Amino acid sequence: MNCWDILGIEPTGDRERIRQAYERQMKFASDNEAQALEQAFREATGGMPAASAAAQPEPVAQEVRREQTEESGVESNAERALDAHEAQVVREVVIQIKALMNDNQRQQDAGIWKAILCEPPADQLPLRREIAKSLEPQIRPMAENGSFPRPVAQFLGDWFDWFSVREASHEPDPRNYPDEEVSREQASADQADQPPQMVNFWPAVIGWIVGLVILATLFGGMGG
Structure with missing residues (x-):
């Protein structure tokens, strides 16, 4: 995962836009995620600390203010209080996920997770955030420590913006075994390295x- 994935924006040279993305992500970041965001900001801006981002020229600043106005509308909608119907949807989704957690076989299927969490209106950002808050204490540690298959962990990390889960799901699996062809070649090499064994002719x-002796005895008896 590169710095742009962590910041949630396309690659750009606009420092003000990078700063806005950094501040937006920091609102919901844990301590570990905050460190990752700080590192991503430095990489995106060529090493500039987040606190010292320079102001943009006036034409750029006007464009930034326009984007801020649009984004603030989206954010305010995402952070608004849920109405009674939406709160009921959140409760129902949480109940379904907890029931899924009691089925060891079905919880391994990423398609079932997607079917539950992506079903409208649960896929709307305000509801998704409330669902994430309710499930995070139980689900997030399991996704981070490898209790779920990689497709499930990747989906949860992307869907709920859990950076630590995204990173964990992209780490190489230490349980991977070497290819069969490599194993055969290694076995042949080991045999070639062994010293030749002595053959016992005794x-x-x-x-x-x-x-x-038996033949001599037989012929001797016949001659007698």
Whole structure:
């Protein structure tokens, strides 16, 4: 995941836009996420600390103010209090997810998670945030420690904007095993490195001697 994914914007050279994205994400960030956002801001601005972002020229500032006005409308809508119907939807979704957590087989299916969480109107941002708050104490630690399959953890991290879950779901699985072809090559190399083993011929020699004695005895008896 690069700095633009963490900030939630497309790559840009506009420092003011980068600063706005940083401040917007910081409103809902945990301590670990705040550190990741700080690092992402420095990378996006070429090393400039978040607190020292320079002001933009007037034409750019006007464009920034226009974007701020539009974004503030979206944010205010996302942060508004839920009405009775929306609150009921949140409760129903949380109940469905908790029931899903009691089924070890179904909770491994990312499609079931998507079917529950993405069903309108639960997919609206205000409802999604309330659902995330209700589920976070139980679901987020499990998604971070690998209790869910990677597709489920990736979906939860993206859907609820849980940066730590996104990072954990992209880490390589330490339980991966080497390819079968590599294993065969390694086994052949190990055999080639071993010293040749000595062949024991004594059992064969003793067998020949015993056979000759028996034949000599038989022919001696016939001659007598």
